[in-house]
Amino acid sequence: MRFVYSVVRFIPDPARGEFVNVAAIVGSEESSEWDVRQVANSVRARALDDRRALDAVWVFLDRVGREIDEHQRSLESLLPAQPELTEEWLAALYRDMRNVVQLSPPAPMVAESADEALERIFDIMIIDPAQRRFGFKKKYAALAAVRAAYRTFNIPKGVSLREGIALEAKDFRNRFDFAVVNGRALQLTQTWSFQVPNQEELAEQVKAWGWTVRAARDEGGIAVASDGRRWDVNRDIDVAVAYVPPEPGQDSPALHEALGVFEALSVRHVPAEQAEKIGERAHELLVDAGVGRLDIPPPS
Numbered sequence: 553m554r555f556v557y558s559v560v561r562f563i564p565d566p567a568r569g570e571f572v573n574v575a576a577i578v579g580s581e582e583s584s585e586w587d588v589r590q591v592a593n594s595v596r597a598r599a600l601d602d603r604r605a606l607d608a609v610w611v612f613l614d615r616v617g618r619e620i621d622e623h624q625r626s627l628e629s630l631l632p633a634q635p636e637l638t639e640e641w642l643a644a645l646y647r648d649m650r651n652v653v654q655l656s657p658p659a660p661m662v663a664e665s666a667d668e669a670l671e672r673i674f675d676i677m678i679i680d681p682a683q684r685r686f687g688f689k690k691k692y693a694a695l696a697a698v699r700a701a702y703r704t705f706n707i708p709k710g711v712s713l714r715e716g717i718a719l720e721a722k723d724f725r726n727r728f729d730f731a732v733v734n735g736r737a738l739q740l741t742q743t744w745s746f747q748v749p750n751q752e753e754l755a756e757q758v759k760a761w762g763w764t765v766r767a768a769r770d771e772g773g774i775a776v777a778s779d780g781r782r783w784d785v786n787r788d789i790d791v792a793v794a795y796v797p798p799e800p801g802q803d804s805p806a807l808h809e810a811l812g813v814f815e816a817l818s819v820r821h822v823p824a825e826q827a828e829k830i831g832e833r834a835h836e837l838l839v840d841a842g843v844g845r846l847d848i849p850p851p852s
Contacts, residue, residue: 553696554662555580555669556639558646558655559677560590562597562609566651572596573678575613577645577655578669579637583696584627586620586637587666588613591678605652612653616645628727630718630778665689694743694794694824698730701831707732712838714777719764719785721773726764728775737775737783738790738837741830745796746807755806762813765791769817790837792820794827 560575574597579586590613591597597606619635626633635641639658646655663669707713717731719740732739742761748754767773773785793814798804814821822829 553580553582554660556642556658556660557669557673558642558658561654563652563654564600564603564605570600572600574609576670576673578666581638582699583692585666585692586623588616588620589670608652630716632778688747689745689796691743691745694796697824697827698741698794698830701827704828705831705835707834716778718776719768719773720776721764721767722771724764724767726761731775732834733783734838734841734843737785738841739834740789741792743794746798746804747796751806755809758810758813762817765817792830794822794824794830797823
């Protein structure tokens with residue numbers, strides 16, 4: 553998966569040119585995963601800090617961390633993150649920070665997750681690497697796989713494809729990661745990771761989500777985007793899930809409960825590596841709805 557990264561440098565005296573790498577910022581537009589990590593021990597930075605300027609680094613990293621936190625919250629709500637985290641956001645930080653805090657030019661890299669990317673950056677570029685914080689995959693891999701599937705089948709983002717919508721049905725309301733629309737909602741897609749450690753909480757989330765889907769199956773509903781756009785949801789709406797499966801040998805009671813929910817509600821569910829099936833079905837639904845021929849790029 554494509555990531556971009558910048559290394560954060562502390563330069564106590566730009567004229568002198570001495571610097572020490574103290575943090576790294578990584579992110580992926582494909583998976584929506586962004587993260588920042590700073591050194592656990594800042595002794596090398598303090599050794600250069602003859603002008604007492606180091607606090608500017610921590611203020612900057614706190615600001616970046618809060619923006620990433622807001623971005624993470626926006627993935628589970630209908631409130632858009634401010635600012636939106638993109639490769640251009642990181643490039644703007646690089647251009648703007650030109651004093652005691654500077655960033656290396658954003659550079660691409662390939663990694664399975666932001667955590668893996670940070671581990672490699674710290675191992676190579678930053679002395680005093682932090683310890684690995686997560687030993688499991690979050691839902692970002694599934695998000696990236698679904699986005700790639702929609703691109704493969706030429707589902708235009710912002711037109712037929714909307715991200716971060718709410719399904720309202722009866723007295724229930726729940727968020728979906730994607731909606732494919734054409735006058736009405738044709739497909740709703742959600743992503744999960746069944747590697748997360750808090751299986752009980754995850755099972756409760758899936759069951760709450762299932763009650764909303766059940767209500768839509770009974771009476772239909774409304775899909776609502778963050779900008780206020782609304783689309784009718786029929787009872788036979790195609791509902792899909794792409795998920796990160798447990799690691800081999802990992803016990804995942806949440807997955808067992810979720811599979812029961814998916815089967816009971818006729819929810820199409822596939823591991824993330826099979827997300828192309830979701831894009832293929834979206835393509836079929838749009839053609840059946842009269843969108844016309846959607847040109848699918850030839851396989852690479």
